[in-house]
Amino acid sequence: MRRLRRRPSAAEARALADAARAARRWAYAPYSRFPVGAAVLTASGKIITGCNIENASYGLSICAERAAIHRAVAEGHRRLPAVGVAAREATMPCGACRQVMREFGVEHVIVAGPRGTPRVFRLADLLGHPFGPEDLGRRKSRR
16 A cells, blocks of 8 residues: 555555554453554555553553554654544544544544444544644644
């Protein structure tokens, strides 16, 4: 896959959804019993996965989308054109995940259940008025 300035093709959306579905198996969700998997597409075309990881102190839990994004960033990726997310039913990312997606340039969000055709959304439609580096009065580092 390559960088997406356009809507992902059906094959691209399916590849991200399938990777997110596979990552869902590794979720640690003993409290909510709601395992979620995510897959991030990097600007270089690599797919990096993550899953939700819960904690008895609920505030320390992390969503699958942020786990995958943080993993991608830790591996040196900064531009992430698309994120796929899969759960037992098609579930939208939370507001915190949408804000983190915006930070790293996500343009499209692919949402999937355990099977079937994934749905593709523009992040701009899901996060109407984001907070970004420009709101801090400085430009974002390209590092």
